[in-house]
Every structure is written in C-alpha cells, then in structure tokens.
Amino acid sequence: MATTEKFTAMNIAIENGRVIDPANNLDSSTNIYIQDGKIIHVGCNAPSGFNADKTIDASDKTVCPGIVDMSARLRDPGQSQKGTIKTETAAAAAAGITTICCPPDTSPVIDTPSVVELIKSRQESTRMAKIVPLAAMTKKLEGQNISSMASLKNAGCVGVSDGRKPIASSLVLRRAMQYAATYDLKVFLSPFDPWLSENGCAHEGKISTRFGLPALPEATETAAIARDLALVEQSGIKVHFNQLSTRQGAKLIAMGQKDGQKVTADVSAHQLFFTEDDLCGFDSSYHVRPPFRTNDDREGLREALKSDVISAICSDHQPHEPDAKIGPFPTTEPGISAIETLLPLVLRLVDEGVLELNTAIKKITAAPAEILEIDAGTLSVGTAADVCVFDPDIEWTLTADEMLSMGKNTPLLNTTLKGRATHTIVDGRLVFER
Numbered sequence: 001m002a003t004t005e006k007f008t009a010m011n012i013a014i015e016n017g018r019v020i021d022p023a024n025n026l027d028s029s030t031n032i033y034i035q036d037g038k039i040i041h042v043g044c045n046a047p048s049g050f051n052a053d054k055t056i057d058a059s060d061k062t063v064c065p066g067i068v069d070m071s072a073r074l075r076d077p078g079q080s081q082k083g084t085i086k087t088e089t090a091a092a093a094a095a096g097i098t099t100i101c102c103p104p105d106t107s108p109v110i111d112t113p114s115v116v117e118l119i120k121s122r123q124e125s126t127r128m129a130k131i132v133p134l135a136a137m138t139k140k141l142e143g144q145n146i147s148s149m150a151s152l153k154n155a156g157c158v159g160v161s162d163g164r165k166p167i168a169s170s171l172v173l174r175r176a177m178q179y180a181a182t183y184d185l186k187v188f189l190s191p192f193d194p195w196l197s198e199n200g201c202a203h204e205g206k207i208s209t210r211f212g213l214p215a216l217p218e219a220t221e222t223a224a225i226a227r228d229l230a231l232v233e234q235s236g237i238k239v240h241f242n243q244l245s246t247r248q249g250a251k252l253i254a255m256g257q258k259d260g261q262k263v264t265a266d267v268s269a270h271q272l273f274f275t276e277d278d279l280c281g282f283d284s285s286y287h288v289r290p291p292f293r294t295n296d297d298r299e300g301l302r303e304a305l306k307s308d309v310i311s312a313i314c315s316d317h318q319p320h321e322p323d324a325k326i327g328p329f330p331t332t333e334p335g336i337s338a339i340e341t342l343l344p345l346v347l348r349l350v351d352e353g354v355l356e357l358n359t360a361i362k363k364i365t366a367a368p369a370e371i372l373e374i375d376a377g378t379l380s381v382g383t384a385a386d387v388c389v390f391d392p393d394i395e396w397t398l399t400a401d402e403m404l405s406m407g408k409n410t411p412l413l414n415t416t417l418k419g420r421a422t423h424t425i426v427d428g429r430l431v432f433e434r
Helices: 083-092 112-126 147-154 171-182 206-211 219-235 248-257 276-281 295-306 339-353 357-363 366-372
Strands: 012-022 028-033 038-041 054-059 064-065 066-069 097-102 130-133 159-161 185-188 239-240 263-270 312-314 389-398 416-426 429-433
Touching: 012 357, 012 366, 012 389, 028 429, 038 130, 064 357, 066 366, 083 112, 083 339, 083 416, 097 219, 097 366, 097 389, 097 416, 112 130, 112 147, 130 248, 147 171, 159 171, 171 185, 206 276, 219 239, 219 248, 239 248, 248 263, 248 295, 263 295, 276 312, 312 366, 339 357, 339 389, 339 416, 357 366
Parallel strands: 012 054, 012 064, 066 097, 097 130, 159 185, 185 239, 239 263, 263 312
Antiparallel strands: 012 028, 028 038, 064 389, 389 416, 416 429
C-alpha cells in the first residue's frame, strides 16, 4: 500500500466498478471520469477528448463518494504524542475517508480564528483528507462566556460544539444556542451529564456491579438529551447529537423529530457491535465514553439506524499513546483509534442484514455531508472529485504494524475484517492506492 505526500490532480478514469452514489440514487455498473479536480462525467463512455493519466480498474470493487467522518479527533494541535494531522489524515486516506469533522477540544481550543488557520495550514501541508472544524460554543470550552461565533464561521467552522464538555448552566447554553442561530450555525452536542457520572468508566449495570467499576448510568445521556431538546423546542434552532449510546436516547431523539424539531443524531461504529459484556476481561481498549451499554441498547441503536432516527455513522476516532491505556481500567483514558475500521464495520452491518449496502454507504457519505452542510458525499458531475474505491469482499487482519494512525488502541487489533479501501481520491488527486 502507499500514500503519496507529493501528488497533483490528474485525469483519472475509474472503470468497471459498481458505482453507488446515494445522493443521486445511483447504483450501477459504470465509469467515472475526473479532470481538473472535478467529476466531469459518470457513464460508460469517456467524454470527447478525454485522455486519462491514470486508469483504475474497479472490477469486482465498489466506487462511492469519499467517506465523510462526522467525528474524529486528530490530536493536533496540542497532543502530538497521540497523533498529528499528518498521521491521522494519512490513516483516513487509507480508509477511504476524504473529509473529517474535527471537534473543538484541541489544545488550544478552537475558539479563535488563529487556531482554525493553524489547522488549515497543517492540513494543506499534508494534502490528504480535508478537515472541517467545529468551533467551541464557549471560550476555552469552560461553559461561561460565549465564543466569537461570527469570526469562527468566517474562518471556516461549520458549526459550534460543546466538545464533550457539557455546559452546566442551562441559561448559558440557551443563550449560546440563540447566538448560534443568529449566524445560522448548527449546534453539535455531546449528550452527557457529568454530574450524574461520579467519574464512571462503565455502563451502570450487571458488569459494573459485578466488578465494582465506577458506573455511568443511562441517565447521563437521557437527562442531557431531555434538557437540550427542551431548549431546542424554545429556540427552534438546528441541533445535532453526537454519538448516541442508548435505546432510550434514540427514542427521545425520535420524539423530538416527530414533534418537528430540527434535530439529527449519529452513532459511532463501535457502539453498534460491542456491549458491556466485552468489559469482562478489563481490557482498556474497551474503555470508551459513552460506555458500551447493554445488548438491548445496541439493538435499539441499530433499529434507530434503520428508521433514520440516527442519520449517520462516525468513527469517533480517538488515538492514544500506549501509556494512556496502561493501568487499572478506570484510570485509563477512554477512546478507540477507529478511523481505519469505520468502513469495514459499516460493511459488517450489511453482512449482518442490519442495513442495505446503499443505505450503509449513505450513512457515511451523503448523510453526514448534509448534516454538516458541506459540498461532499456525492459523485455529481461538477463536484470535487472525492472518491473511495473499495473491495467489499477482501478479508484482512488489522495489525499494529499496518495501522497508519499513531494510536493503536483498538479492541479490533489482530482480528479479521472484511472490506477495505483500495484507492482514495481527494480533489482529483490519488492520495492513496493499495
């Protein structure tokens, strides 16, 4: 496999693949032609005068829009021991991901245009996956003073977020929501009530009770959603809920949607497979927040995906250095290095009959692009040529040596996965080829 640090846009022909573009209701065996960084034609015959610099034979492969990851922490700026924009966007490119939404809890926090410019500069120097940042709702994410949202929007932020540091004051949150609405900024919220958590590390249930682990009850999520929905109803703003983990949380979102509230939600891919039962071995790679919950919660999340209550699936990528995962389970840092396993886990949902392939691809392309309100997640003629080519049938083993992310912290290490990106194109540039 290879990633390319120096590359230019080329005339590219992708031939003989199964092209799936949910944004255009396309599922057909056809070709895609790319020129000057744009998609210029989708069809069996090349446009007149087109000469390919590179032809990709996509026989027995699937061609789809570049994957849009709703939430991935790149650890840059501020935590280069865990990851950098260079390493994590390279890992994203190897996984077919062309656009990454970056939460604001970097160091320094994304609460000034200068931090946005720093991230842009580092991304442009790597020229791998694109980064769309979220701005902090409050300065330094301290939950007190509202950030300068207008200047942050002008700098390129696509929304505002609490960055997993919930705002204690409902009044401050309401005012921040209203201020965001003034600038037509969507609010991204992590439904978590830390005042109910008591520094918990596991779902409050049979496993935490049996092993004496500090618990995180279901109410840490549902109480936060209930409060936030009450404020949304009053303000009428657009809100997206990040990384649901409970059936009841999904039910609350469904009720808000039924009542006409402008709310959407996503779920991290690993929450659709693991449960509290996986914590029995005290393996810190299973330490995540929100925690893995019950089998019923997992099934509830899958049902919410099917019904479109949950619109998108994200990686919730959180790379860590080895020391962060060493020690007693409660003392380790939560999070999974998940960017390189997003696609195969989504494809596993197809194999297990949870989603049709077209729907699954929509959950990681068109749907997140629509939520973020960005021009991505489509193969429409004239749009930026962000494309993922993947082999849906190839089986491979995830090993630490092959992972491009600096973080090797994943419970899927040394397991066999099915489906893998073979080519990734960003703005007409072949940034990854396996």
